[in-house]
Amino acid sequence: MTGTTPGADDVTGGLPPEQLPPVKSPLTGEADPAPPRANVFIKDLLRGNAVTTILAIVLAMIVGGILIALTDDDVQESAVYFFARPGDTFVAIWQSVYGGYEALFRGAVFNPRGADFAAQIRPLTNSLGFAAPLIAAGLGVALAFRVGLFNIGARGQMLVGAIFAAFFAFNLDLPMWAHLPLTLLAGIVGGAIWGGIVGLLKARTGAHEVILTIMLNYVAYYLLLWMIRTPGLLQKPGTNQPITSATPETAQFPDLFGPSFPLLDWGFVVVIIATLIVWWVVEHSSLGVRMRAVGENPFAARAAGVSVQRIYIYAMLFAGGLAGLAAMNQIQGSVTTGFTGTIDAGIGFDAITVALLGRSRAWGTFAAGILFGALKAGSFSMQAQGIPVDIVLVVQALIVLLIAAPPLLRTIFFLPKTDAEKAAKARAKAAKKAVTA
Incomplete structure (x- = not known):
């Protein structure tokens, strides 16, 4: 019987050439296969303005929650004995943040404490009126x-x-x-x-x-x-x-x-x-x-x-x-x-x-x-709970800051960069090499 027996160094595994996957590389002159459509869709979605805007609002609300907790009297009192009873501090933080945003929702969208349906949805109409x-x-x-x-x-x-x-x-x-x-x-x-x-x-x-x-x-x-x-x-x-x-x-x-x-x-x-x-x-x-x-x-x-x-x-x-x-x-x-x-x-x-x-x-x-x-309408309910109205203004300012600086937001949330940002980074890198050369 003639022929060769596959050895340990045979990467083809003894398969005939017609059953081997095609080899594509710059040397063969063939382009890389196109990425799956799902990947392209997800990447475009993460680069889009809608996702950026939503994440900016979410991050601004997180920072606002931190400020609410820092300015709350119960949080400050429980923080004094944090190492003795840390649970009290976390409970106070949760209650302050939840209470603040619950008041914001209650004053801007829906008030479940209203006496009737008209009183319950009046916050939403107030938000539209302010808007x-x-x-x-x-x-x-x-x-x-x-x-x-x-x-x-x-x-x-x-x-x-x-x-x-x-x-x-x-x-x-x-x-x-x-x-x-x-x-x-x-x-x-x-x-x-x-x-x-x-x-x-x-x-x-x-x-x-x-x-x-x-x-x-x-x-x-x-x-x-x-x-x-x-x-x-x-x-x-x-x-x-x-x-x-x-x-x-x-x-x-x-x-x-x-x-x-x-x-x-x-x-x-x-x-x-x-x-x-x-x-x-x-x-x-x-x-x-x-x-x-x-x-x-x-x-x-x-x-x-x-x-x-x-x-x-x-x-x-x-x-x-x-x-x-x-x-x-x-x-x-x-x-x-x-x-x-x-x-x-x-x-x-x-x-x-x-x-x-x-x-x-x-x-x-x-x-x-x-x-x-809605933020303006809800700020009145937040004030009634002792939360400074300035926190709402800080949230608004942060939203604008993050919207105006998409690269910062993409860096924070590890979002894919746009083609323009990649090109700008490549040009900056090439310019740096040219200067050091």
């Missing part, structure tokens, strides 16, 4: 972001929108079907004009929108202060206090589900309509294509025939109008007894946070606004 102006102003900031403009003037645009509404609509004697939309329109127009000034100056002179919006915020604030302190302008008749007259009943948004839910009115429905409009304009209209092109690369957009200056003006008009809508949610819904110079209630700056968390997308901003509205 309405945040969403409107956040949409304005997000739309400007998509065009490459950093609009931090939502506060001034809100104040001027309130001025227009009070100056042109409060003194009218009209039925509700005419007075309410006229007041709403006046506020939107006022905010759009104030934002349009920024867009016009940016387009014509090249002035930076950050400086313009910061300065116009002060101009709008002191203009409003002067008007509410001057009899015959916006000051309430018969008083020397810096406050306007009450919003006429015919100009107020009716309650959406009746008097049992006073913080949720038809203004929220208007905000939903505004979200739909912004989504369609930015994502599905020819104007939106030009806006996104300018936001990606204004030089390439100009070379393609897009009027960059005109797009800047359009974007700031839209952004200002949406901030004006946020002001109308205040004076036609939440603050109807007359407003002062603090009518914006910090919403103009919170809108930047909402837009960042929403990734400058219409529906992302909508969801972020609801989240921040």
